[in-house]
Amino acid sequence: MxxxxxxxxxxxxxxxxxxxxxxxxxxxxxxxxxxxxxxxxxxxxxxxxxxxxxxxxxxxxxxxxxxxxxxxxxxxxxxxxxxxxxxxxxxxxxxxxxxxxxxxxxxxxxxxxxxxxxxxxxxxxxxxxxxxxxxxxxxxxxxxxxxxxxxxxxxxxxxxxxxxxxxxPPLFQLYIFGAEHDAVQLSLAASNLGWEVTIVADPNESKTLDYFTGAAHLITPTFEQLNTSEIDEQTAVILMTHSFNKDVQYLMALKDVSPAYFGLLGSVHRRERILGKFLEYHPETDTEFLEQIYGPAGINIGAESPAEIAISVLAEVLSVVRKKTPMPLREKIGNIHV
Structure with a gap:
């Protein structure tokens, strides 16, 4: 790797x-x-x-x-x-x-x-x-x-x-949009996988890079200043600001990217509200963009705490990137790595 x-x-x-x-x-x-x-x-x-x-x-x-x-x-x-x-x-x-x-x-x-x-x-x-x-x-x-x-x-x-x-391939990278305490757990877990983590926070954010264990970068652009040119097919994106309006605005800023994985933290109801508001501003958006969004982000392992949710989300990222359906290995027939 x-x-x-x-x-x-x-x-x-x-x-x-x-x-x-x-x-x-x-x-x-x-x-x-x-x-x-x-x-x-x-x-x-x-x-x-x-x-x-x-x-x-x-x-x-x-x-x-x-x-x-x-x-x-x-x-x-x-x-x-x-x-x-x-x-x-x-x-x-x-x-x-x-x-x-x-x-x-x-x-x-x-x-x-x-x-x-x-x-x-x-x-x-x-x-x-x-x-x-x-x-x-x-x-x-x-x-x-x-x-x-x-x-x-x-x-x-x-x-x-x-x-x-x-x-x-290029180093796999994770862009975390949000700077709350659960972003720290996600950053730490992703860095343990060897991923290069970038935290995208509000311009008024007072936290420093040291707060986000394992992160390589902390950037604080406005929605208009956000540079998406480095978000490529070796990148996972997670929206987890815990702010409805911020998630909608980040989604609008990211509407032209095609990352390896695009996740949205929160419930099904919250996802529908965010996508609905997004479509009010961009009704012409191709359905392919909307269908690439995994929301709620994560696989169903009964995750409760921020650390458990991080494992759930990263497991889904790996399954999507490697085109595998999550399942207990004891139920898999044949070689583990096939």
């Missing part, structure tokens, strides 16, 4: 600045089932510090042991982990362990790509047999430019290697 590799690169660059060597661990293939799927990563440095995990905990210790030789020799390796022989996962993991050194140009371009909300991809070259080789490694493609994750890596004999390609 984009937020995971962002966190990983940030920490790796900090370790580099302090003279620490590190290795990148990537699950590049899977035969069977596992806690996480290919593309999950973790980071290990020469002080035995670890960031992230590639499973539920059954393989990490073995990876740390295998990583020691890569830290010493700077030669990447592929290892496998057969969970069928143990009490953990029920599949075979193919894991690439490689030295990681991020150039200044790579980091600068990476940060620019994140800021511009552009997609990017990684290509990891590996073999499906346990081996050590300079030919193993990962490239990242940023803004049309290729960068190696270690300076001396130049992919050779690509036709003889297997390649795991992963595409990363």
């Amino acid at each position: 984009t937020h995971e590799i962002k966190q990983l690169f940030h920490l790796a660059s900090q370790w580099q600045q302090h003279g620490r060597k590190s290795v990148l661990v990537t699950v590049v293939a899977l035969d069977g089932s596992s806690y996480r799927r290919p593309g999950v990563r973790m980071l290990i440095n020469d002080n035995d510090e670890v960031f992230g995990a590639v499973s539920g905990g059954c393989v990490e210790k073995e990876i740390q042991l295998q990583a020691q030789s890569v830290l010493k020799t700077n030669i990447p390796k592929v290892m496998t982990y057969d969970g069928r022989l143990r009490l953990g996962c029920e599949g075979i993991l193919y894991i690439l362990i490689e030295p990681l050194h991020l150039s200044d140009e790579l980091l600068e371009t990476f940060n620019m790509v994140l800021k511009n909300r552009s997609a990017f991809k990684t290509e990891s070259y590996y073999t499906s047999i346990v081996t050590e080789s300079e030919s193993l490694g990962t490239e990242i493609v940023l803004d049309g430019k290729r960068f190696s994750l270690r300076s001396e890596f130049k992919p050779s004999d690509k036709e003889k290697m297997e390649c795991f390609t992963q595409t990363f």
Whole structure:
């Protein structure tokens, strides 16, 4: 996920600045089932510090042991982990362990790509047999430019290697329109998912960004000044001002956007009143815009408190974005991830 590799690169660059060597661990293939799927990563440095995990905990210790030789020799390796022989996962993991050194140009371009909300991809070259080789490694493609994750890596004999390609969309973001106490719980829960949270508050709002735990931005535009250009298909929008008039005015300001999810907090009756008032001002509005609004926002889990409501709302966002119908997993037939 984009937020995971962002966190990983940030920490790796900090370790580099302090003279620490590190290795990148990537699950590049899977035969069977596992806690996480290919593309999950973790980071290990020469002080035995670890960031992230590639499973539920059954393989990490073995990876740390295998990583020691890569830290010493700077030669990447592929290892496998057969969970069928143990009490953990029920599949075979193919894991690439490689030295990681991020150039200044790579980091600068990476940060620019994140800021511009552009997609990017990684290509990891590996073999499906346990081996050590300079030919193993990962490239990242940023803004049309290729960068190696270690300076001396130049992919050779690509036709003889297997390649795991992963595409990363822009960071998922959440715009919360409202600054009451329940916005704090929603911001916190969303930030724990790795989403970039923006709080949109009234121009007269006295609260500061620090009040909204987990939020990256607090903006206080007038309805006319609201810039909607960054609300894209990787954005969820929640209207929760607890003010009928403000929700109507924000809805009018957002009438031309098409986010991944558009939620309206409150009852069915409140939703109908807000949409009715909105249509008085914009009777020509396409029904497609109105049909994209989820109101009342959230799935029915019996949520009562602000923290529970946040879970309900974010669960609905995930289900809509990933095109899944919420259901107990014990009732699902077949693979969990299908």
